[in-house]
Amino acid sequence: MPTGTSTEEKIVTGSAESLDSPWRVVLWNDPINLISYVIWVLETLFGYSTSKATALTMEVHNNGRAIVSHGPREKAEMDASRLHEKGLWATLERESD
Amino acid sequence: MTEIRGPLKQIEGDRFENLLTDEEKELLGMLPGVVVEAIAAHSPYVTRLFPPTYPFDHTAQKEIEDVGSDSLAEEHRRILEGLADTVNKPVLTHQDLVVWVGAINDIRLLIGTALDVYEEMDRPGEDDPRFQDFVIFDYLTWLQGSLLAFLSGQLGKGEQS
Numbered sequence: 001m002p003t004g005t006s007t008e009e010k011i012v013t014g015s016a017e018s019l020d021s022p023w024r025v026v027l028w029n030d031p032i033n034l035i036s037y038v039i040w041v042l043e044t045l046f047g048y049s050t051s052k053a054t055a056l057t058m059e060v061h062n063n064g065r066a067i068v069s070h071g072p073r074e075k076a077e078m079d080a081s082r083l084h085e086k087g088l089w090a091t092l093e094r095e096s097d
Numbered sequence: 098m099t100e101i102r103g104p105l106k107q108i109e110g111d112r113f114e115n116l117l118t119d120e121e122k123e124l125l126g127m128l129p130g131v132v133v134e135a136i137a138a139h140s141p142y143v144t145r146l147f148p149p150t151y152p153f154d155h156t157a158q159k160e161i162e163d164v165g166s167d168s169l170a171e172e173h174r175r176i177l178e179g180l181a182d183t184v185n186k187p188v189l190t191h192q193d194l195v196v197w198v199g200a201i202n203d204i205r206l207l208i209g210t211a212l213d214v215y216e217e218m219d220r221p222g223e224d225d226p227r228f229q230d231f232v233i234f235d236y237l238t239w240l241q242g243s244l245l246a247f248l249s250g251q252l253g254k255g256e257q258s
Binding site for chain 1: 165195215
């Protein structure tokens, strides 16, 4: 995965009134994780097809980030936690942002 | 001619013969403990193992850390110790390979952070004090890629070369 990812973007606000609004799980590029590893993680964690996992991984690789999951805040936090367990760099943002 | 030997050979189904050399097994048996100790010591080199969920919202980040940071550390320890515990097994299962891939990724994240690795980075010469660490990092990169190929079924039949 290439370097040069900017994290200078507006990521999230965690206000209480946003609990029911949909959230996005953003996967960020990093220079250490292998492309093949990221594809495999997306396949095994989320059950994505190889083509979908590959497309998302290449979006991360080329654009620095990709939205890999979304849903209520609790689900999004769980998905991010599972990605963290695999050593991937995931953050949350509200879909309204 | 030099024979290039892969790390595994598929025996049947999800069973794989462990073809690592004694030197590789010794290295892979030792490195997980280094990462576990670094986690316990809150080393700055383990930051990539604990990425923030809310990097720009300190309140939300603290709330989620209060709930989940211990379990995340425990998960990292579990897979790292899983690698150390199984590295000498002569026959590995698919689940062993899953644990190995995750543990090797954690080790690569620690070493890569310590070396400040970036994409297409030139490797230092043999006189550089970081040389040996880069050799280990690149070996782990090769090994992880090889294991992923088996897990993905791309090279799952016969010995890899």
